[in-house]
Amino acid sequence: MSLVLQMRRERAELNDQLQALAKIEADGGSLTAEQMTQFGQLESQITALTDKISRAEIAERAAAASAVPVDESARGITGPPESRVEGPYGQPAKGAKMAQMVRLLAAAQGNQQAAAQMAKDGGFGTDVQMALSVVTPGAGGVLVPTNFSSEVIEALRPASVVRRMGTKSLPLNNGNLTQPRITGNTVVTYIGSDDDIALTGMTFADTKLAAKKAAALVPVSNDLLRMAGVNPRVDQLVADDVTVSMGLSQDLHFIRSDGGSGLLPKGMRYWALPQNLRPAPTATGITLEQIDLFLGGMMLRVETANVDMKQCGWLMPPRVIRWLQSLRDGNGNKAYPEIEIGKLKGYPFGLSNQIPTNLGADGDETEIYFVNFADMMIGEDMDLVIDLSKEASYKDGSGNIVSAFQRDQTLIRVIAKHDFGPRHVESIVVATGVDWGAGM
Template sequence: MDRITALRARRAGIIEQMEAIVASVGENEDLTAEQQSQFDALRAEDDRVAAQLSQAEDLERRRAAAARPAAPLPGVTAPVAGQPAVPAQPAEKGLTFARMCRTIAAAGGIPHVAAQIAEANGDGGLFANQNMGSGPAGGFLVPEDVSTEVIELLRPASVVTAMGPRMVPMPNGNLTTNRRATGANFSYTGEQTDIDATGYTYGQVKLSAKKLAGIVPISNDLLRASSTAVDRMVRDDVLADAAQIQDRFFLRGSGTDFAPKGLRWQALGTPFATTHIMTMTATPDLQKVTNDLGRMELALGNANLPYTGAHWTMSPRTAMYLTNLRDGNGNLAFPEMQDGQLRRKPVHVTTEIPDNLGGGTESEIMLVLPQHVLVGEHMGIEIAMSTEAAYKDSSGTMQAAFSRDETLLRMIMQHDIGLRHLAAVSVLTGVTWGAA
């Protein structure tokens, strides 16, 4: 197997040299005599190495076919002929993605070296169906099956996608769909009386792919270790960081040319701004808190939307206040908060809803009907690695990956968010519940 790996690496190097010679010639130019001589020599060398590789691979296949089963270890009962084998446990989702990231990082971003490392570690098919030449720093596009698996894991980690919005593909990076602004107005009429012609009026939801990107620093000490625990840690770090960034924009994105307009701002500048964006009642107590929550539900109900299927999103401070709030008899006002429910609707808690808005102590609560939320996805996941790049940590301090012995993993996805019905989100602003 070591000889096969070495021969494959040799072929990759020869082909790279041949490609370099061809690339050095203009589109309408021919190879010089010297270049043609070099190219012919490399082609002959590649043919020779290819023959040796074919011979070595044929020998390896024959050796595998002639191999005999090893004797069972002491204390281990050999399987009985005809008896069905115990089915293998399904592979844990996301670990293939993490192994790919760890392998390309260990290879220093060199594609054919990553393939060799994967082959040596028994992961020969790890890079079989992917293009690793898509980025200058070892970037590569994650294969579609692995990309889908990672996105599937990301969805429950993100507050917005955990609600179960409508996921729609955007193969061209854009999607325009109609949304109903008003419905048909029917009325009773008498015999032989003209019926008024009424109909729907429509608006449009326009989604355009926005690039979500994040950088995750990973210790090279971890990357040098080959274990499932390390793969799981890499996967979890990537998912946690991606979910945080995604929620930041899906919830409160300003809606620039490069960032999605979050659910908080969808109704701004529309007639629903006056009915669906409301302010907390001053000097809150249990009755006022209950009334404010009811006002948010009523905003959806008055728009003929089933608010019983809506989801709450709030900051940890607000959630803790509602969890601890008691009535005059000392009973918990909302005991279901301990089970992640409020007024029979799921509660999603995220730090991406700030507690320092307004005068510095205000927060917000959103009530979202997920079946009217559209999330358009343009592509899978693009990964790039670097051991030399610099990055800013959480405090904004510039760090150098090289001096810290780290590998930087940059993940990019493209998507956008919109509402099929603008009335599907109500917002309570100026919330000081739980503020000191």
């Protein structure tokens, strides 16, 4: 029996004695002088034991956090992969199992049966072995099991600013989801004793989400894949690359895609009502009062729309928040000191380079978004499909064609299906033509 458990049992026995004495008075009796002394002693003993238990629990947690296998020198990096792929506090990193699938398929040149055998021989988890044994590769790639893809989708939350700000994720049933939204609230009125109650009611419309196919290309160094038996963090690196690439792609479309031809999700910029697209005052000659009034006006648009304000926040490119951070009042004090703790005018902000900064006639404008993210929805099809190629080419961030074969890389393609939409379009306000910070 552990020391903590032993002390807890002892404390429970003392507490039973204490409760028995307390019951005497609760039943209308009174304690003798001897019983009063015993009551005080029991109380002191219970307090002392509670303090000891607290210290022992801290010691146990510290010992558990620093514990290593007794045969670590023998196992180390050659132990089963699931024992090495760690996230915060030693827990398995989200998406690592899918990364193991990717790595094994890459090592097996895409041969699913060979990859399954490698998983078995290499001591990988039974879930990874089973996933590779039962899936059937097709023209689109290998279907990732739902339990693995769920981990990846959860891992996207810190990688995607739209998800991180509180957007809800909902499952798509057969690729579709229809969510009713209230367009007019019930009106409650006061009436006289002889008056008829007026008919009133809510009015509704629908937000319809339909699965859109998104593909992310993730180049991974073959040197990195070859180091799988040497570097205990390879799977986590692959998982991070996949989730970052998917997160950036989703932010790009969830924020500003026009939903062209129905093939793309429609982003917040194009869901916003025309009256909620607010031209920003130009930076030249602008006063702090004008800036504050403009930002407050954006907030007011949402506040007067009768929506729940519990998850509101700002989205903007980094240059805008740095410009606002540099503003000073007439006494030299920071105009918005709360930026240091991640807030602007009382609401959190998220930064994204997926909001372009080259808009407008002069190519120096951008946008600011104020959104109630509690009203935003992402419909998720839980199926992820992965495919690999060592010969394919891709475009880098500068638009240059890169050969995966020439660079000794494996190109991973991840295909996901999802859609984006708001429950209330009134919850999105966009500042357009923002040239703030253009010269930074």
